[in-house]
Amino acid sequence: QITLKESGPTLVKPKQTLTLTCTFSGFSLSSSGVGVGWIRQPPGKALEWLALIYWDDDKRYSPSLKSRLTITKDTSKNEVVLTMTNMDPVDIGTYYCARRVPTAHQPWFDPWGQGTLVTVSS
């Protein structure tokens, strides 16, 4: 059974850096084709892709947020970490991590974690 779970602060102050951890089980991020992505969703709004890291450490970022994002992996711990700098109230939302399906020709995600709600406020 594949599971992912997001963890991190529920509240950050404006201009602070957000660090979220995705802890997963049931697959290895050292296996060919595997990846883990981050997607967020402001309250009542659409999903927005943020970043994706592959088994070979290839990293992809949303062009609109690239300057603020860093994604890293720790294969031994089965963890993927996303940092987002200079947090603003517009960054409020639920942040999901999800597995990039390894057999896919192009990236898609399944399953997803339960998500973690992040609020930005002083």
Add this chain to the structure above:
Amino acid sequence: NFMLTQPHSVSESPGKTVTISCTGSSGSLANNYVQWYQQRPGSAPTTVIYEDNQRPSGVPDRFSGSVDSSSTSASLIISGLKTEDEADYYCQSYDGSNVLFGGGTKLTVL
């Protein structure tokens, strides 16, 4: 920038068939697979269609996907609607570098 456009909302009665569209801004989805995710309130998205028209195990065959012959839009078709199908539906694709999601469609079954 490549974008995916969906209708904001659709509604239909139980037992009927509904189609949700997803249109690519660049005009062509020919080289890009489309996935569809279902998101019920308070829950994470789950996959109902992948790679245009493939259904994951466990998803009822009432759910199907297609891409039109000109490859400008994709569709999610749900037949025999049930009240449990009421949810938000998102299409997702890839432009060679970036993952993209549509704006989502709220399906109301009434």
